[in-house]
Amino acid sequence: MTKGMKTLKEKPVKNFKERLNNIFDMPTDVILDVPKVTVTSDNNVVIENFGGILEYSQNLIKVKTKSKIIGVSGNRLVICLITDNDIIIEGIIESVRWE
Amino acid sequence: MLLIKLFNLFKGYVVILVKGTFPERFLNLCTRRKIFLWNIKREENMTANISIQDFKRLKEISKKSFCRIHIIKKVGLPFFIYKHKKRKAMVIGIVGIAVVLYIMSYFVWAVQIIGNTNISYDLLEQELYNAGVKSGVLRKNIDTYSVRNKLMINIPELSWMSVNIKGTTAVVEIKERNILPPAFPKDQPCSIVAKTGGVIEVANVVEGERLISPGDVVQKGQILVSGVLEGDLAGIRYVHSDGDIVATTWHEKTFDLPMYKEVKNYTGKEKSKHSLKILDFCVKLYIDGEVSYENYERKTFEKRLSLGNGFVLPLSFNYDKYFEQTVSKIKMTEKEAVEETYKLMDNELKETKIINRQYEIKNNKLKVIYTCRENIVEKVGFEFDSY
Numbered sequence: 042m043t044k045g046m047k048t049l050k051e052k053p054v055k056n057f058k059e060r061l062n063n064i065f066d067m068p069t070d071v072i073l074d075v076p077k078v079t080v081t082s083d084n085n086v087v088i089e090n091f092g093g094i095l096e097y098s099q100n101l102i103k104v105k106t107k108s109k110i111i112g113v114s115g116n117r118l119v120i121c122l123i124t125d126n127d128i129i130i131e132g133i134i135e136s137v138r139w140e
Numbered sequence: 141m142l143l144i145k146l147f148n149l150f151k152g153y154v155v156i157l158v159k160g161t162f163p164e165r166f167l168n169l170c171t172r173r174k175i176f177l178w179n180i181k182r183e184e185n186m187t188a189n190i191s192i193q194d195f196k197r198l199k200e201i202s203k204k205s206f207c208r209i210h211i212i213k214k215v216g217l218p219f220f221i222y223k224h225k226k227r228k229a230m231v232i233g234i235v236g237i238a239v240v241l242y243i244m245s246y247f248v249w250a251v252q253i254i255g256n257t258n259i260s261y262d263l264l265e266q267e268l269y270n271a272g273v274k275s276g277v278l279r280k281n282i283d284t285y286s287v288r289n290k291l292m293i294n295i296p297e298l299s300w301m302s303v304n305i306k307g308t309t310a311v312v313e314i315k316e317r318n319i320l321p322p323a324f325p326k327d328q329p330c331s332i333v334a335k336t337g338g339v340i341e342v343a344n345v346v347e348g349e350r351l352i353s354p355g356d357v358v359q360k361g362q363i364l365v366s367g368v369l370e371g372d373l374a375g376i377r378y379v380h381s382d383g384d385i386v387a388t389t390w391h392e393k394t395f396d397l398p399m400y401k402e403v404k405n406y407t408g409k410e411k412s413k414h415s416l417k418i419l420d421f422c423v424k425l426y427i428d429g430e431v432s433y434e435n436y437e438r439k440t441f442e443k444r445l446s447l448g449n450g451f452v453l454p455l456s457f458n459y460d461k462y463f464e465q466t467v468s469k470i471k472m473t474e475k476e477a478v479e480e481t482y483k484l485m486d487n488e489l490k491e492t493k494i495i496n497r498q499y500e501i502k503n504n505k506l507k508v509i510y511t512c513r514e515n516i517v518e519k520v521g522f523e524f525d526s527y
Contacts, residue, residue, distance in 0.1 A: 048267055093165060093167075093168040093172075094164045094167045094168055094172065095184075096164060097163065097164050097167065097180075098182055099182055099183065118182070119179065119180065119181050120167075120177075120178075120179075120180035120188075121178060121179060121180075122177075122178045122179075123167060123170070123171055123176075123177050123178070123180065124171065124174070124176060125171045125172065125174055
């Protein structure tokens with residue numbers, strides 16, 4: 042518990058690029074390869090800047106990004122389109138979570 | 141999205157089935173090699189769409205990811221061409237149609253006239269025909285400038301027109317001129333007489349000798365302003381008299397009662413005559429052409445075949461429908477009759493200002509009296525001794 046509190050109070054470590062980005066006030070998703078997730082209604086998710094697919098089934102798609110893993114769960118999930126940067130998932134989406 | 145789908149159909153793609161324990165690995169390898177996949181569905185095995193060029197590069201990936209790949213479906217134009225390579229007649233047919241359409245696009249197949257209300261459609265069509273705008277003419281042979289000139293000269297009612305060739309349609313847009321009744325020539329001496337009888341309200345005379353004053357009762361044809369001026373010194377002068385003379389006038393008309401109106405009812409029977417028109421050649425699509433109905437309404441319309449908006453083909457389908465009707469005469473009530481006559485009179489006295497409407501019914505006669513205010517100037521020339 043105490044450890045958890047400590048980590049919360051600690052300032053998040055920022056690397057050089059992030060700090061530079063902060064100074065110049067640039068949109069983060071353009072400069073850093075941070076994933077950008079767009080959810081349209083409950084049937085369309087677009088993830089930009091993803092690393093690769095970890096798991097793919099009808100009910101769950103796990104996608105690796107630079108920092109965390111994004112899990113999209115739902116029903117009848119279809120990867121509408123996949124390129125080296127973007128992935129478009131369609132289906133009945135229940136949740137999008139960072140793990 | 142439709143455009144992308146069409147593009148994919150044009151380029152051709154393959155639907156593949158990926159069998160293996162880790163299709164995720166297969167996907168990752170594909171993305172790393174910039175192989176484009178779409179519509180990936182996962183049930184027991186994975187299916188995906190892939191373009192033909194990329195499919196050829198899958199061999200290595202399938203080995204690396206321990207996946208086996210099967211083709212389920214081949215979709216698109218390249219496969220279609222491959223499949224029908226040996227069918228010469230079909231190829232000739234497709235090419236032939238394309239060539240025929242291409243050649244046909246050089247001609248004008250339809251003439252569209254917009255904006256005529258008073259000038260009859262037939263007259264315009266005839267004039268355009270004479271000027272060289274007709275169906276079956278090469279597009280480049282139509283000199284829009286000279287066509288415009290010819291028509292403007294031949295039809296004096298035209299005030300403006302334009303000829304545009306859109307696709308295979310010649311669109312002729314016209315504006316009509318309002319032709320006023322010929323005014324009495326300004327340099328000729330004349331007198332003013334009353335167009336109708338009435339009581340003079342206002343008499344503004346610009347030129348000529350005024351013979352009446354407001355309040356006078358005049359008869360039809362009575363001289364109101366004389367163009368002959370007699371002076372003590374100058375002798376007799378003849379002038380072009382001019383002015384506004386407004387009078388209250390009465391118009392009355394009698395109608396016989398009772399009045400009848402026609403009521404049409406459809407009996408439900410109908411007959412249709414369809415025909416196919418190729419250029420000026422008509423192909424009947426019916427056998428029994430006689431319409432045996434006594435009274436009928438005819439509805440007709442033409443459907444021109446066209447590709448898109450501009451490319452009209454010289455093919456049209458004509459629908460003709462005849463609906464049988466029964467016509468019965470029904471006696472109008474007095475009120476209806478009065479309204480009907482009012483309508484008639486209103487239309488007749490459109491140009492005057494109607495002040496009052498009255499009616500009387502006596503001995504089966506309906507008498508309608510209208511009180512109006514109107515300008516009763518009518519210019520009349522006269523004979524005079526020239527100097």
